[in-house]
Amino acid sequence: MDVVVPFDGARPKTRLADRFDREQRRAFATAMLRDVLDAVRAAGGAPTVLATAPVDVDAPVTVDERPLTDAVDAALAGADPPTAVVMADLALATPRALQRLFARDGDVVLVPGRGGGTNAIVSRESGFRVDYHDTSYLDHLRAARDLGASVAVVDSYRLSTDVDEPADLPEVLLHADGRAREWLREAGVSLDARGHRRSTAGE
């Protein structure tokens, strides 16, 4: 499976600006990207990074300075289906979770992100195009159905968890075991540093 991994190398992880400076955010984002690339390869995928600026990783990098939607659409238009698009901030992604994604039948397979985003796509439909604005998950569902494509949704906590803001950091510490988790630990981020939510209001 060809896998496009979009990466914002110019302004990564701006919603972590209260926590980390620009260089730190770039280092953390790159650590997550490398973890994702490892997981994609271990799942049998062939990743290409689609970056807004050059980035030093062990994978082919295509630099495209356009906004995310335009860059991904150009990549899809230039590829032979199937093509997957997997976001670079899925720090909890495992080979097993990605194998479930790649193996799922459907002309268009979607993984929603928390808040209505789209964390991953497999497109086997040459006409499918993306739109990452606003609640992109609903837009992608609609776009696939408008094409008459069959749609499947993968139910994975690991793939639906993108790491964007401070409240997402405990998930990396709890459930990841790669470079991103190590980077957070070395940066002094711990589970105790912010309240871990309880499962119910019962106690």
Place this chain on the structure above:
Amino acid sequence: MDVVVPFDGARPKTRLADRFDREQRRAFATAMLRDVLDAVRAAGGAPTVLATAPVDVDAPVTVDERPLTDAVDAALAGADPPTAVVMADLALATPRALQRLFARDGDVVLVPGRGGGTNAIVSRESGFRVDYHDTSYLDHLRAARDLGASVAVVDSYRLSTDVDEPADLPEVLLHADGRAREWLREAGVSLDARGHRRSTAGE
């Protein structure tokens, strides 16, 4: 599968207090509970509600005013394994997601909640006891391993999403289709009412 569904009927959903008054919170929590009970039954489970106060639902209700951990432990001690514990605020739960939980092999099967909680458990090990304080997911992993029990973790966004705070409400609107979603819509909650997060910082 016998399924215990803990429900705080006395002080439900306190973290939604900025959004809904007490009666509204109770109505919303009860709507979620009823959706969960439907999904449990459709997945082949036999639910019993374990409530801190009486609640009018179409299922057996056991009232136990003790804190969550004590009440669930008493329920587990009095049951023949296997027993599942499924939280009442999993508004995104579907029969399919619960079937994956019930069918997963393992002496102890866990579903983490966002923030380190434990949203669902299947215990086939009569000695397993719960502890819902703090990061209960890590405690439950440790407790199962200390018993020499085999542990499995189910990777499901639907089951890992518990609805506790305003930021969780868009998930119900996006991904659920039962009473809880209908209640939110009738209460005037819409996706436009709060920023839906974008999947990446790229645009």
